[in-house]
Amino acid sequence: MAAGKTDAGDSAGLNWRAEFQDSALEALFRRTMQAHDACQMRYALWVAAGLFLAFGLTDYGLLGFGNAFFVLIATRTSVALACILLALSLRKRPALAQRPLPINLICLLGISGLLLALPLRPDTPGIQLASMVAASMGLYLFVPNRLPWMLIWNAYLVTGFVTLMLLWAPLPGALLATSLLLLGFVNLLGWMTVKRLSQLQREQFASLLEERAINRQLQAEIEERSQLEERLRYMACTDDLTGIANRRRFFELAERELRRSRRDGSQLVLCMVDIDLFKSLNDRHGHAIGDIVLTTVAGCCQSVLRETDIIGRYGGEEFVIALPQANLHTATSIAERLRERVASLSLPMVPERNPLSVTVGISRVEPGETRLDPALLRADQALYDGKARGRNCVMVARHGPSLAAVEA
């Protein structure tokens, strides 16, 4: 946000009115400040109305019930009513605070009323000058974001004051010059103060926008990074081709199940699944078709499993399955179901006379076994027994006293 940036108090990006040079940015600033401006103006209007009415009492003290008093009180009442009306309208429509017309009407009425009091009230020149100074500062400080208009209204105030003084109560030259200098200084002070305030507000707004933009950018970077991490995690755990767990992830999950089964004494069964004669399918149709078959078989495996079962690609055309809380009997029926489902697959590249099939070797993790390898070895052995027996079958590993030897 270059527009609001400043160098050592220099108002780069702001014009002579201490507004953003970028009109869209200025409009955004005003929209953001609308409620604040309306609130500030409401208070100022109530104070102005109160002051105008309060000075009505002093009018009576100075003038009594005369014509001048009635003219003044009528003027004061109209100004106070106009102020109250605008203050009430601002509560419902804060946008009015940024419209030039209503506040300019109030300024016209208020300043004219103030000037009218000069010839009608027998004040000393000092008091008259003090009221001009107070009015001038009030205009600068309480009407937000209207610097050009406030300069115009102050010019009206000073010109009116000097003209009336010359017409109704000519001051000695030195006193008039002093008054003019004082009013000039007050205007300069008011202008500089308002400019500085506007500048500070806008600088603050610009840095807020800048901070928000940086936060948004950071947020986007964090999201991108976490998506990347998610992707990397997925890639580290998933087999690219089939979308099931890769070997590393399978062992992570299966070992967790092994610990659980040891803790609660439940059973854990492992199955090795191998596609029969996959090499010849690959050789005949090419690797791309082989890949499709692999993915299809992986899908078949998943379709016969429960959510709590774990499947992974062991390597090549071999899959491994862990069945928590299943005994050999259940595992055999699941493997049978899988074998039948693969055998019934009708794939255009697989000839009907030579259908696709899998051989499955099954072994359970024996009580006392602290690793998966022995059971895997037995399942693998059972799988090769199945291959030797002609493939397309489910074989359960022999479980016997040699377990301890296998583990060692």
Ligand SMILES: Nc1nc2c(ncn2[C@@H]2O[C@H](COP(=O)(O)OP(=O)(O)OP(=O)(O)O)[C@@H](O)[C@H]2O)c(=O)[nH]1
């Ligand atoms: N398309 C494809 N082929 C693979 C992939 N990984 C391994 N293979 C192939 O799988 C075949 C495995 O063949 P073998 O281990 O000889 O076994 P087989 O032909 O299935 O014979 P049996 O297992 O005895 O029934 C090889 O031709 C490998 O090239 C893969 O990711 N995609």
